[in-house]
Amino acid sequence: MKPVIGITSYIRxxxxxxYSQVGYEYIEKIEKANGIPMILPVxxxxxxxxxxxxxxxxxxxxxxxGCNVESQWYGEKPLGEExxxxxxxxxxxRDLFLAAKKKKKPILGVCRGCxxxxxxxxxxxxxxxxxxxxxxxxxxxxxxxISEKLHRVVLAEDSRLKNAYNEQEVPVNSFHEQCIKQIxxxxxxTAKCCEDGLIEGVEYEGDFxxxxxxxxxxxxxxxxxLFEEFVDICLKNxxxxxxx
Numbered sequence: 001m002k003p004v005i006g007i008t009s010y011i012r013x014x015x016x017x018x019y020s021q022v023g024y025e026y027i028e029k030i031e032k033a034n035g036i037p038m039i040l041p042v043x044x045x046x047x048x049x050x051x052x053x054x055x056x057x058x059x060x061x062x063x064x065x066g067c068n069v070e071s072q073w074y075g076e077k078p079l080g081e082e083x084x085x086x087x088x089x090x091x092x093x094r095d096l097f098l099a100a101k102k103k104k105k106p107i108l109g110v111c112r113g114c115x116x117x118x119x120x121x122x123x124x125x126x127x128x129x130x131x132x133x134x135x136x137x138x139x140x141x142x143x144x145x146i147s148e149k150l151h152r153v154v155l156a157e158d159s160r161l162k163n164a165y166n167e168q169e170v171p172v173n174s175f176h177e178q179c180i181k182q183i184x185x186x187x188x189x190t191a192k193c194c195e196d197g198l199i200e201g202v203e204y205e206g207d208f209x210x211x212x213x214x215x216x217x218x219x220x221x222x223x224x225x226l227f228e229e230f231v232d233i234c235l236k237n238x239x240x241x242x243x244x
Contacts, residue, residue: 063113114212121184146219
């Protein structure tokens with residue numbers, strides 16, 4: 001039986017109506033990896049029971065890219081007037097993360113999702129790479145295609161990423177203006193940018209699968225392996241829970 005993979009979404013506001021939206025590349029990758037994708041809308045009103053019911057509908061969750069994680073969560077004030085923070089989405093995904101972690105649901109974080117994992121584990125972020133760090137690597141990716149490879153990452157030995165890709169280095173795209181500064185509790189670094197050493201991947205050292213990557217693997221044709229591994233882990237996790 002195929003596992004159901006929850007995919008977090010964002011609210012796109014239009015002139016006539018608002019949309020719950022997610023990049024279709026996530027849907028395609030999960031289907032190709034033999035999973036069933038299910039879009040999780042940003043909820044405004046919910047209690048613990050309702051949130052747990054939502055969690056029980058999926059075998060794992062992908063926290064997708066998008067707006068910045070709340071800087072106050074890691075003890076900083078936002079830089080500049082335009083913080084690109086979405087209070088509604090941030091609040092919902094914080095609660096969703098905590099509920100999923102409590103139930104030991106496999107979690108995969110992409111870009112913002114990777115940063116969310118780190119912050120929820122007590123880590124911090126660099127709020128603006130361009131103004132706060134001296135790096136020649138163009139991490140923001142403005143004007144680039146999602147399939148375009150902008151730099152390479154080196155993968156840590158004995159990591160889930162290394163196991164998934166079976167490569168020492170992997171070329172990746174890049175669409176982030178923030179990055180991990182201090183790594184969170186019980187996380188290990190699993191990928192770094194080859195050119196400037198920025199943290200590009202983390203994984204949880206606890207008793208269930210939780211990992212994040214800073215790039216967007218859903219947009220790259222040659223990165224299905226990461227989703228195949230995640231779907232397989234979600235299937236095994238659901239089988240184990242069924243036996244208990």
